[in-house]
Amino acid sequence: MARKRKAKSESHQSSERWLITYADLITLLMIFFVIMYAMSKVDVAKYETLAKALQVQFADGPSIIPKGTGIMGEAIPKESRTTGDTEQQRQQETVKPNESVQAEQEKKEQDLQNLLKVVQEYIAEHQLDGQVSASDTPRGIAITLNDLFLFDLGKAELKQAAYPVLEKLASLFPKLSTKVSIEGHTDNLPLATGSLYQDNWGLSQARSVSVIRYFVNSAKLPQDTFISSAYADTKPVAPNDSEADRQKNRRVEIVVLRSGSPQ
DSSP states (O other): OHHHHHHHHHHHHHHTHHHHHHHHHHHHHHHHHHHHHHHHHTOHHHHHHHHHHHHHHTTTSOOSSOTTOSTTOSOOOHHHHHHHHHHHHHHHHHHHHHHHHHHHHHHHHHHHHHHHHHHHHHHHHTTOTTTEEEEEOSSEEEEEEEHHHHOOTTOOSOOGGGHHHHHHHHHHGGGOOSOEEEEEEOOSSOOOTTOSSSSHHHHHHHHHHHHHHIIIIISOOOGGGEEEEEOTTSSOSSOSSSHHHHHHHSEEEEEEESSSSOO
């Protein structure tokens, strides 16, 4: 009878051993999910705190998360983190200048379009069609003034009638952050005998300089804003086969440049 009771007791103990294994499994799963949660936060300081807490909790056995090893592997070296931060900072610093340049270019273009609008409105208001025109070209905003509007035939001294237009333009230039090319053009006819200028090159250069002198001396604009160019008859806008077309070629162009070069 005693043997039967002993067998029954051993059977009962064996049937309850799985509970111990199950409890260990649940404990390990809990630890695993706690570690995974900590990893998702990617916080090295909290990770190290958790590891120490677990080591204290399970001090009777080997450390579940040995220092420097474990599920997460080695902690990210401070030097590596610093290098990554530095690289990210460099990229951000590169983006900022690019954005600044783009914003500056957009502002410059908007200023040019505003200039074109103001000049065209001024031309219409003062009925200057045929004498003054303004257009948007690849190089910039080109303001074309007929030579007879500015000068007497074969001469380079400005007429009094040209001053109001030049004064209006002078009031607009300080708002711009770009160069202004003043370009003299002539037709292909030779100068009259006794002219002050040797040829059309000399005349076109003198006319360009006269306009610049007005802006610098009378309007008090900075000299380095302007570029003087002389083209004589090399850049006609019409054939030089009639007086009407030759009149179109005799002109001064004031080009507010998109870039720093008149070309």
